[in-house]
Amino acid sequence: MQSAAKEFAATAGAYIKMTYLEALTQAQIEEMDRDERVFLMGEDISVYGGDKIVERFGKNRVWNMPISEGSFTGLGIGAAINGLRPIVDLSIASFMYLASDQIINQASKLRYMTGGQIDVPIVFRCCMFSVGSKAAQHADRPYPFFMNVPGLKIICPTSPADIKGLMKSAIRDGDPVLVFEDTRLWPLKGDVSTDPEYVIPIGKANVKREGKDVTIVAIAGAIRPTMEAVDALAEEGISVEVIDPRTLKPLDHEAFKNSVAKTGRLVIVENAHAVCNVGSEIAAVMVEEAFDLLKRPVLRLSAPDIHVPFSPALEKNFYPTKEHIIAAVRRLL
């Protein structure tokens, strides 16, 4: 079988420009080429799952599921235990709740509960629609729930290069990995390595921009208003360091501490609701492990403890905006 990389007629070390969504598809194609145990399953996936994948791999590698999120998730887990490496596409992140019993009670626990007799190499994908009048049942960002579950790895990369490298790591991983894609990032373009062995390890944060005055940790789609805010602040001579954790479980504590050791100031920006979110965890980690590094209190920006509204008028400032972020940075200076 011709490898996906050859399609681009590229040599190792070459890069091509593609969108986040294209990079995600490319990662899956490369891994399906590399390992015949990898297959896709999800609702309407043979229609919406990326034409290239369906054409290339055919029906035995791409499985349309009935609307039974709870049990087709379990079906994927059973298949993973018995020799396959499923990519379960749960499409909209709110459907993760339907799948959560099987993800939590089975996928995350079976290895431990059987004393290591069983492995569950499986990837669960879902996308988070924030902004766009989807209303509360199609707009959730439920990653904090799953962070509280031992045994799961969780990634939410923000660039085309990162989604490609981390998705490949997720597919190759021997344990359950959840992938939260923010649809705000889908159209973003960037340089992506064409090397099929280009992978990014799970658990490593990335310094998106170096700075010295304030550290911002930005999660998933929050990276976009964060970068806009940081550009605006730079014009005023305020230097912000931006960290993208890329992986939410396990969080790269060292990356946060290294940055705060320079700046002494920390803001966490994300689109999940405010109570017990990633920001809560990072703030707690800093207080417990690096209190002396902090010159000012840790600030968290997130969605309020209110459901996502439908009307554009209500939704407009629901998530942290460039202006909110600029204001938070100023509060710390």
Next chain:
Amino acid sequence: MQLSGNQRLEAYRRMLRIRRFEEEGMRQFKGGKIPGSFHASVGQEAAIVGACLALQDDDAMTGTHRSHGHPIGKGAHLDALMAELMGKEGGICKGRGGSMHLADRSVGIISESAIVGGGIPLATGCAFSAKVRSVDQVTLCFFGDGAVNQGTFHESLNMASVWKLPVIYLCENNGYAITTSLAQSHGQPDIALRAAGYGMPGVTVDGQDVNAVYEAAAQAVTRARAGDGPTLIVANTYRFDEHNFGMVVPGQPYRSVEEVEAHKRDRDPIVLYRTVLLEQGVNENSLTAIENEAAQAVRQAVQFALASPMPRPETLPDHMFNSSLAGHNSFAAKLERN
């Protein structure tokens, strides 16, 4: 397809191994050697063993919180099972599972789920994998009458039927979901009728008759191997003990003492099969030898389990991950804090 020749003695042997294991387990539980709760399969041995004997060694299985009988029925060694009940390092799950989770992968079990109905999708996926990989393997899925009312039952049977998966759904219908009877919880108490809704055969068998269960399971296995898809088998059986050992049910009894005693007296699957075997001309001495052997195997399992050390506290995180995160900076810090 009847149990024949040595298979008949094997059926008797496995049922007895379950019975003696459970009886000894309850003694050990009473004596404080087994922590947690103890869910015995006494009374349900024929439903388990009859189905297991229709499988090959490399066929797969999923079970339930009433998990002790399944591995024994599939041929597992008793030592590591008893050690697991005692929470020992030598346990089949290294002391991470316990009474509700005696999954022994070496005999093909991928899960014993204490979430009722939780194993049904897993079995379906296990069979899905066999089909996708074109492997000659069937999966036997045990669940109880309570699980039939979970959404996973409906969703999974539908998927298995759509893709004609090689899976056998075997309902150990003991009549009660803890204390809730079929009449109280099933709009259609004839569980096998549900199969029609998924376009698969549904059969009801006397779950106290190991031969009847075997026949139905063997037929379903043949069908599954031929690519004709799943079957739902309802084995009507009875739990002789409480839901879990020592459970005290407040208020009016949910089943009468007479009902329980009548089942123990007239419907004991081991007593029934012993009579059948003698009628078929099996020498009583060979049955006595099997009985002695089962008792000896259980004694040895208890010795092994008692001698096995408790897991060392520092092994707490072991077996969490295949791709280890033990060295990750977040993981280390959290452990230290605990």
